[in-house]
Amino acid sequence: MENKVLMKGNEAIAEAAIRAGCRHYFGYPITPQTELAAYMAKRMPKIGGTFLQAESEIAAINMVYGVAATGRRVMTSSSSPGVSLKQEGISYIAGSDLPCLIVNVERGGPGLGGIQPSQSDYFQATKGGGHGDYHLIVLAPSSVQEMADMTSLAFDLAEKYRMPAMLLADGTVGQMMEPVVLPEEKNVEFTEKDWAVTGTKCARPHHIVNSLYLVPEELEQKNFERFERYAKIEETEARYESFMMDDAEYCIVAFGIAARVSKNAVLAARAEGIRVGLIRPITLWPFPKKALKDASEKVKGFLSVELSMGQMIEDVRLSIGCSKPVELVNRAGGMIMSPEEVVAGIRKLKEGEAK
Amino acid sequence: MIVFEKPKSLTNAELHYCPGCTHGIIHRLVAEAIDALGIEGRCIGVAPVGCAVMAYNYFACDMVEAAHGRAPAVATGIKRSLPENIVFTYQGDGDLASIGMAETVHAATRNENITVIFVNNAIYGMTGGQMAPTSLPGQVTQTSPYGRDVKTAGYPVKVAELLSSLDGPEFIARVAVNNVKNVRNAKKVIEKAFRNQIEGKGFSLVEVISACPTNWGMTPEKALKWIDEKMIPYYPLGVYKDKSEAKEDAQ
Numbered sequence: 001m002e003n004k005v006l007m008k009g010n011e012a013i014a015e016a017a018i019r020a021g022c023r024h025y026f027g028y029p030i031t032p033q034t035e036l037a038a039y040m041a042k043r044m045p046k047i048g049g050t051f052l053q054a055e056s057e058i059a060a061i062n063m064v065y066g067v068a069a070t071g072r073r074v075m076t077s078s079s080s081p082g083v084s085l086k087q088e089g090i091s092y093i094a095g096s097d098l099p100c101l102i103v104n105v106e107r108g109g110p111g112l113g114g115i116q117p118s119q120s121d122y123f124q125a126t127k128g129g130g131h132g133d134y135h136l137i138v139l140a141p142s143s144v145q146e147m148a149d150m151t152s153l154a155f156d157l158a159e160k161y162r163m164p165a166m167l168l169a170d171g172t173v174g175q176m177m178e179p180v181v182l183p184e185e186k187n188v189e190f191t192e193k194d195w196a197v198t199g200t201k202c203a204r205p206h207h208i209v210n211s212l213y214l215v216p217e218e219l220e221q222k223n224f225e226r227f228e229r230y231a232k233i234e235e236t237e238a239r240y241e242s243f244m245m246d247d248a249e250y251c252i253v254a255f256g257i258a259a260r261v262s263k264n265a266v267l268a269a270r271a272e273g274i275r276v277g278l279i280r281p282i283t284l285w286p287f288p289k290k291a292l293k294d295a296s297e298k299v300k301g302f303l304s305v306e307l308s309m310g311q312m313i314e315d316v317r318l319s320i321g322c323s324k325p326v327e328l329v330n331r332a333g334g335m336i337m338s339p340e341e342v343v344a345g346i347r348k349l350k351e352g353e354a355k
Numbered sequence: 356m357i358v359f360e361k362p363k364s365l366t367n368a369e370l371h372y373c374p375g376c377t378h379g380i381i382h383r384l385v386a387e388a389i390d391a392l393g394i395e396g397r398c399i400g401v402a403p404v405g406c407a408v409m410a411y412n413y414f415a416c417d418m419v420e421a422a423h424g425r426a427p428a429v430a431t432g433i434k435r436s437l438p439e440n441i442v443f444t445y446q447g448d449g450d451l452a453s454i455g456m457a458e459t460v461h462a463a464t465r466n467e468n469i470t471v472i473f474v475n476n477a478i479y480g481m482t483g484g485q486m487a488p489t490s491l492p493g494q495v496t497q498t499s500p501y502g503r504d505v506k507t508a509g510y511p512v513k514v515a516e517l518l519s520s521l522d523g524p525e526f527i528a529r530v531a532v533n534n535v536k537n538v539r540n541a542k543k544v545i546e547k548a549f550r551n552q553i554e555g556k557g558f559s560l561v562e563v564i565s566a567c568p569t570n571w572g573m574t575p576e577k578a579l580k581w582i583d584e585k586m587i588p589y590y591p592l593g594v595y596k597d598k599s600e601a602k603e604d605a606q
Contacts, residue, residue, distance in 0.1 A: 024436060050435045054428070055461035062425040062458070066401075066432020069419045074432070092422050197417035197433065199397035199440050206366075208411045210420040 061089030071196030077103035091130030095211030099158035116334025117171030248277030265342030362386035375575025424455020427462035484570030
């Protein structure tokens, strides 16, 4: 029988990261990701790993950059205002083609905002975030189980494509407790990577980890190469869950905790006789464009359900080429919509479409 | 018999530094220390943003280019991941004492087992001669065209003195490279800063008073004299902190 334990989402990430072979964690205190760092502070010293409370988010992400340059698994976690501070380092990590994991347990913004759950860092996470042309692989867990599973997956994808991965969670999934089956301990063998800095042992030319290219032709070429890799990722790594879409006339698009609320709304709307389904993006970048495009050929309209002023809705519209109406049901600032609010949105979409 | 040759720890790349700049001497001293201690194969260097930004092309060991001021944090990550390797940063005054002050102070106070080479030439060189945190009172720069006015721009940061007030760091010293005697002393001190790391003693920082004739608007010769006349009186040379030495003295 599988061994289920009751855990907070934040703790599930920490334990899953350790089991995925991560032995280096750098962070700075911020709510609502606190439990993650606390868990690492307890566990890492016992297993010969690093827990370091950095002087700032900026220092923490640059420590991550340092470990990533040596080819070892490494992570940091924070919440929205702290993740803004990390953007400089994330851009350098992306520009140096290094893998790492960044966890953002989002809270309401902008500015200092609040400490309640939010999804308003969607743009920042999926469009780059720092300066320059780059992407992160962005995974959006909606349960404690997925917090654990996606941590593992994020490390694997980051390493496979040599780029940073982000777990874009929110305060709800971070704080809530659910039963979780933790992934098996992975025996990650660290083979010498042909790009990592580990010392030349006077046996090979020196490795340079760097994002500076003063010759514009070279920098352009680097960007082209990176985007070729991104194109391959968009083609092969988009993940989503489809819920009651087979006969759906309307499609809700929602991720994370908003998708959990939306599932209830799907059931409630169906009880009223409205055939609605849900597409839940699991990867926010790459965005499951094809799934939405395919759905747009069958459904009459879309409803983007988000804990923001409407950010993902732009990607929904782009994915379907604006071929169908797309409406928004949203709450912001740390508020969460009820299933009834989502059902009301579906009714409105249906009425609007009937006009 | 070869009596003088290029250190093994320097590549064959041609340095891009201006005529009369003392970065070249400091690069050489660092490379000589690495050679002398036989650690080239396990050295990992961290280059800054500033004039030494391309140091990764000059040092023959593995190198990482850090964001402006973040070298001590990057070095911390590398050292925690590979504690058997020898990790050093090479940073200028704007990088270390302005934008990266927090990273500097905290790496020092953690007594992170790394070596920091801090090149203080009292100016931002790469961007064309702006006022640095270490520019002297009255010093004319592009952004202090009437001379650094301490009433509005404050006073220079004395990094060696500041860091030596912390309990954490193992070794803090200030040297100069403006004459043969000072260069020979700098060589010894830099080597010690690396040896400390090999012996696991902790954070060792060497502040090196350096010349920037181009942005000081002086001939190379005059710039070296200016170090004696203006820089060293404000930034006295010497060992500011040596925890192991102090311990031995006490015993």
